[in-house]
Amino acid sequence: MSDMSITTEVRKLPLYAAMVEAIRQEMARDPAVFCMGEDVGQMGGVFQSTVGLFKEFGADRVRDTPISETAILGFALGAAAQGMRPIAELMFVDFMGVCFDQILNNIAKTTYMSGGAVKLPLVITASTGGGICDAAQHSQTLHGFFAHTPGIKVVVPSNAYDAKGLMTTAIRDDAPVVYLFHRGLLGLPVMGYVDSSFATDVPEESYTVPFGQARIVREGADVTIVAYAQMVHKAVVAARELEAKGVSVEIVDPRTLVPLDVEGILASVAKTGRLLVVDEDYLSFGVTGEIAALVAERLDRIKLKAPVRRLAIRDTPIPYSRALEPVAIPQAANIVAAVEDLMTFSL
Amino acid sequence: MQPTHDQLLWMYRRMLLIREYEDTLAMVYFEGKLPPRIQKGLAFDIGAGTIPGEMHLSAGQEAAAVGVCVHLRKEDSVWGTHRAHHFAIAKGVPLDRMSAEMLGKVDGLCRGKGGHMHLYDTEHNFACNGIVGAGIPHACGAALAAQFRKTDAVAIAEFGEGAANEGSFHESLNLASLWRLPVVFVCQDNKYGISVSKKASTAVESNAERAAGYGMPGVKVGENDAVAMFAAAGEAIDRARRGEGPTLIEMQVDRYYGHFQGDPEGYRPKGEVRALKARDPILRLERQLVEQGLLDDAAVKAGRAEAKQQVGAAMTFARNSAYPEAAEAFMHVFAA
Numbered sequence: 300m301s302d303m304s305i306t307t308e309v310r311k312l313p314l315y316a317a318m319v320e321a322i323r324q325e326m327a328r329d330p331a332v333f334c335m336g337e338d339v340g341q342m343g344g345v346f347q348s349t350v351g352l353f354k355e356f357g358a359d360r361v362r363d364t365p366i367s368e369t370a371i372l373g374f375a376l377g378a379a380a381q382g383m384r385p386i387a388e389l390m391f392v393d394f395m396g397v398c399f400d401q402i403l404n405n406i407a408k409t410t411y412m413s414g415g416a417v418k419l420p421l422v423i424t425a426s427t428g429g430g431i432c433d434a435a436q437h438s439q440t441l442h443g444f445f446a447h448t449p450g451i452k453v454v455v456p457s458n459a460y461d462a463k464g465l466m467t468t469a470i471r472d473d474a475p476v477v478y479l480f481h482r483g484l485l486g487l488p489v490m491g492y493v494d495s496s497f498a499t500d501v502p503e504e505s506y507t508v509p510f511g512q513a514r515i516v517r518e519g520a521d522v523t524i525v526a527y528a529q530m531v532h533k534a535v536v537a538a539r540e541l542e543a544k545g546v547s548v549e550i551v552d553p554r555t556l557v558p559l560d561v562e563g564i565l566a567s568v569a570k571t572g573r574l575l576v577v578d579e580d581y582l583s584f585g586v587t588g589e590i591a592a593l594v595a596e597r598l599d600r601i602k603l604k605a606p607v608r609r610l611a612i613r614d615t616p617i618p619y620s621r622a623l624e625p626v627a628i629p630q631a632a633n634i635v636a637a638v639e640d641l642m643t644f645s646l
Numbered sequence: 647m648q649p650t651h652d653q654l655l656w657m658y659r660r661m662l663l664i665r666e667y668e669d670t671l672a673m674v675y676f677e678g679k680l681p682p683r684i685q686k687g688l689a690f691d692i693g694a695g696t697i698p699g700e701m702h703l704s705a706g707q708e709a710a711a712v713g714v715c716v717h718l719r720k721e722d723s724v725w726g727t728h729r730a731h732h733f734a735i736a737k738g739v740p741l742d743r744m745s746a747e748m749l750g751k752v753d754g755l756c757r758g759k760g761g762h763m764h765l766y767d768t769e770h771n772f773a774c775n776g777i778v779g780a781g782i783p784h785a786c787g788a789a790l791a792a793q794f795r796k797t798d799a800v801a802i803a804e805f806g807e808g809a810a811n812e813g814s815f816h817e818s819l820n821l822a823s824l825w826r827l828p829v830v831f832v833c834q835d836n837k838y839g840i841s842v843s844k845k846a847s848t849a850v851e852s853n854a855e856r857a858a859g860y861g862m863p864g865v866k867v868g869e870n871d872a873v874a875m876f877a878a879a880g881e882a883i884d885r886a887r888r889g890e891g892p893t894l895i896e897m898q899v900d901r902y903y904g905h906f907q908g909d910p911e912g913y914r915p916k917g918e919v920r921a922l923k924a925r926d927p928i929l930r931l932e933r934q935l936v937e938q939g940l941l942d943d944a945a946v947k948a949g950r951a952e953a954k955q956q957v958g959a960a961m962t963f964a965r966n967s968a969y970p971e972a973a974e975a976f977m978h979v980f981a982a
Contacts, residue, residue, distance in 0.1 A: 333794070359794070365824070370783050370817035377725070377787020377801070380773070383794060385787075400814075404777050405784070413766035414757030415978035417773070449979050473981035 312501040313486020315347045317459035321466035322349065322386060324505040326356055329384065332470055335362040336371055336388030336424075345390055346426050346485055368398035372423065376406055379421040384470060392425035392441050392479060406475045407450035418473045422466075428481040428529055428579055429628045431490055435616035438624075440528065442578060443585035445477045446556040452510060453556040454478045457531035459486070459499040461554055464508030471507070481528040481579075493532040493631075511558035515567070519549035522573040522638050525564055525590055527552050530577045530629070537634035546642055556586060561593055565601065568594055572604035573641045577629060582611035605644030608637050647880040649716070649873060651940055657712040657872050658935055659949055661928045664712075664732045666953040667741065668705040668903070670961060671731075671748070675701045675907045690908050696965075697748050699761055701907040704732035706870070706900035709927035710834045711736035713875025713897070714802055717883045724802045725785035726774035728763045733804050734774065739767045741960035751967035758970045759978065778839075779805060779812030782831070786818050789827035789886075800886040804832040807896070808839025810853045819860040819894065826891035830882045833894065836901035841913040857894040865895045870927045873934070900925075 312320070326332045333356075334349050340363035343350030353361040364371050368389060375387040389395055395402055402423070409417050429438035445453045452474055456462035462480065469476040482490060486497050516531055517538055526534040531552045538548035551567050553560050568574045574594055576587040587609040594607055610629040617627055649657070678684070678695030685691060692700065704711070707729070715724070715736035726733045734744060739755070747754030748762045755767050763776035771788075775781040785803035792799040809815055810833055822829050833853045837844050850856060857864025863885075867878045875897050882893035900922040904911045935941040941949075 365817075365821060367817035367821055369814045370786070370821045373780070373783020373814060373818065374787035374790055374821065377784035377789070378791045378794075379787070380784065381723070381788045381791035383787075383791045400777055400780055401783070405775070405780055409766070409773075410981050411978050412756060412760040412764040413768075413773075413978075414755070414759045415982060416756065416768050417766050418981040420981075452980070 307502055307504040309500045309502045311498040312459050313498045314456065314459040314462045314480065315350070315485040315487060317463035317501045318348060318466050318480060319350055319352065320501070321463045321505070322470070323352060323355065325467060325470040326352065326360060328505070331382060331384045332386065333360040333362065333383065334386045334388065335364055335375065337364055337366055337390055339363060339388050344388065346480070346482060347487060348388060348424060348426070348480065368394050369401055372398050372401035372406060375421045375423075376401065376409065376419060379419040380409070380417050384420045386422045386424060386470065389423060389425040391437050392427045393436050393439050395425065395441065395444075402451070403448055407448050410474065411450055419475045420473045422469045422476045422478050424478045424480065426482045427479045428483055429617050429624055430483040430529070432619055432621055432624055434619035438617040440479065440481070440580045442479065442556060442580040445479075446586055446589070450475065451557065452476045454510070454554070455527045455556055456480065456554065457484065457528055457552050458496070459501050461508050461514070463501055464506050465510070465554065467505055468507045468510055472510070479528070483529045484532070493529060494536050496529065496532040508554065510555045511560050513551050513553045513560035513563035516550035516552050517548065519547040519571065521547045521571055522575060522641055523549045523551060523567040523571045524575045524577060524634065524638070525551050525553065526577040527554065527556070528579060530579055533629070533631040534577060534634055536631040537638065540631070540635050541638055546638060548638065564590060565594065565597060569601045572602060573644075574603070575608045575610065575634070575637050575641060577634060578611040579628060580611055581614055582609060583614050585611060587611050604646050605641045608641055610634060610637055647877045649876050653716050653876070654931070654935060655940060657716055657876065658928070658931050658941070659953070660712045660736050661708040661872065661931065662949050662953040663956060664708045664735045665705055665928055666950075666957045667735060668703045668731060670957050671697070671701065672703060672903060672907060674961065692908065697762075698750070701762060702729040702905065703903040703907065704729050706902035706922065706926075707834055707836060708732050709870055709872035709875050710804070710832060710897045710899050713872050714804070714830070714832055714879040716876060717880050718802070719799070720770060721797065721799045722801065723771035723773070723785065723788045723799070724804060725781040725788065726772070726804050727778065727781060727806060727809065728774070728776050729806065730765065730774035730804070731762070734765055734767070734772055737772045738770045739765065739772050741956060742963040745960040745964035746967045749964045749967070750969065751964060752970040752974070753963070753967040757974060757978075759974075779809040779814040781805065782809065782814050782818045785829050786822045786827055789822065789829035790825065792828055793825070798828070798887045800828045800830060800883055802830050802832055804834065806839065807833055807835040807837070807844050807848065807853060809833070810856065811847060819857070819862065819892070822892045823860045823862045826889065828886035828889065829892045830879065830886055831892060831894040832879070833896045834899045835896055836899050838901060838905065838913070840905040852896050854894060854896040862891060863893045865893065867895060867897045870899050870925050872927050872931050
């Protein structure tokens with residue numbers, strides 16, 4: 300069932316519940332699907348990303364593991380190579396630092412090195428992002444690390460509807476998928492959220508959202524903002540403020556970084572002639588630069604009215620203090636300022 | 647546990663095949679790598695010749711592979727390392743496609759994308775890995791899949807004593823024991839991690855001692871003896887099949903060649919390899935089989951000739967195979 304033909308009830312769900320609903324429906328549909336990770340069992344995940352599944356499916360299919368990230372991902376690889384469909388949770392994306400070899404050299408490369416013979420239908424889930432003053436080791440997104448490594452698909456949902464449909468697609472995909480959920484979007488009752496991001500309409504029945512198809516969050520004529528994960532919501536706040544000032548903003552949410560909807564992004568930029576890319580990852584050598592380069596490579600067919608601008612973390616670890624964290628991580632006000640700067644050009 | 651006559655003969659013949667394969671590769675590997683046919687100023691060109699890249703040979707370690715794999719079925723899986731030809735051959739990976747892979751040919755197991763450190767054979771359930779220790783948790787995952795499906799398949803993690811100092815080893819043993827997975831950890835002690843001796847790298851005398859820390863049996867098998875390895879592996883594999891959990895076995899083997907081909911081996915005492923060959927596992931088993939009347943001189947000769955013929959045919963197949971088309975470089979990044 301695709302997202303075009305939903306017939307059942309639609310409720311408002313927070314993102315974490317939408318994600319869990321997709322996992323539950325896939326576990327019920329396919330006995331090869333199982334979850335493993337730290338605290339995913341009885342506790343239901345530190346971020347409720349598997350809540351209720353332990354009770355429903357039992358300790359075999361919703362497995363608590365020791366604090367052994369290399370084992371979690373390595374076991375997932377071996378099980379996937381034998382036809383299981385593991386969902387392995389890393390809790391904080393920062394923890395990929397303790398098991399990077401399994402991602403970089405093993406999960407990402409096995410299918411290629413085997414000439415396509417070995418399939419690894421596994422999903423790695425991890426929470427990302429700042430906003431709660433958790434400091435440099437628990438606030439990163441690392442989008443660029445994953446997107447830069449050939450062989451893994453990268454999913455970055457910004458809302459509950461997409462979170463469910465993308466999770467279903469991820470579980471059914473025969474390639475390894477890194478599914479990154481921003482803590483500030485989960486809708487947990489213990490973390491603040493940006494404006495509209497708390498809960499969105501989610502159909503009860505199972506559906507998929509295809510990878511590589513951007514969503515136009517908001518149509519506009521003057522400037523394109525490419526944003527994903529929590530930055531979508533900061534961009535929406537900024538766009539409303541800009542609208543009051545007479546600037547019409549189009550927001551494009553790629554939803555997946557690998558594969559990336561290059562044509563969707565280019566079409567919007569061609570229409571508006573101005574581009575701002577916003578990311579909660581580090582600036583240099585990252586996703587914002589990649590998207591800027593995609594446009595730069597096509598200036599023969601895209602007429603820009605202004606230089607391309609990027610907003611991301613300016614190559615610093617993420618600071619702890621309440622006075623510093625929002626300075627390091629781009630905010631809606633920074634987006635407004637960047638767009639206003641873009642509007643001063645009319646090349 | 648005692649091997650049957652058929653099992654003894656299988657192990658002997660398979661060891662002959664492995665040895666012939668490795669000795670042949672040792673020669674083929676140097677084709678096109680030495681002066682004067684390489685770039686001026688180089689002593690040795692790793693990237694040139696019939697088989698480019700690094701080459702890690704397993705001659706001297708055959709007993710471990712046959713002692714384990716003689717107990718295995720097709721559905722059992724083996725997860726190896728950068729030095730894994732012996733296990734590949736013992737597990738039944740076809741020599742022709744394996745050789746074509748080493749030459750980077752399209753008929754290779756991986757269409758020329760893996761090379762000798764990354765051999766994958768889904769039909770015979772074999773995989774190996776270029777990162778030390780990385781394959782150990784993969785074997786556990788395969789064992790977990792068997793446990794889920796309630797089959798009695800087992801998985802083998804085979805690795806060197808150097809890998810037992812990697813975190814992946816310790817995480818895997820703990821969790822495999824906790825979940826009673828049908829996996830056997832086969833640590834082959836060839837005394838060196840590249841150049842660093844086990845004495846200089848490892849705080850315990852035998853890695854078998856480390857099993858106690860993970861609540862599983864630890865067994866040490868000395869002297870590069872195929873029959874002793876057969877017995878230890880057989881018990882561990884049966885135990886895993888019965889659902890009683892993993893075992894760690896440390897097998898004392900010898901590495902006749904360098905870490906890689908071209909390794910000057912300055913770290914090795916002079917004459918060490920010659921001394922080690924006095925306990926060669928193939929000759930030892932051969933003597934035993936002759937004494938038992940299972941082999942005579944004619945059969946020994948015939949066995950060696952047959953191994954030569956098989957390896958020769960595989961190399962011919964590999965040499966005659968085509969290189970992949972350029973477009974293949976961009977294929978198989980994701981499963982189709």
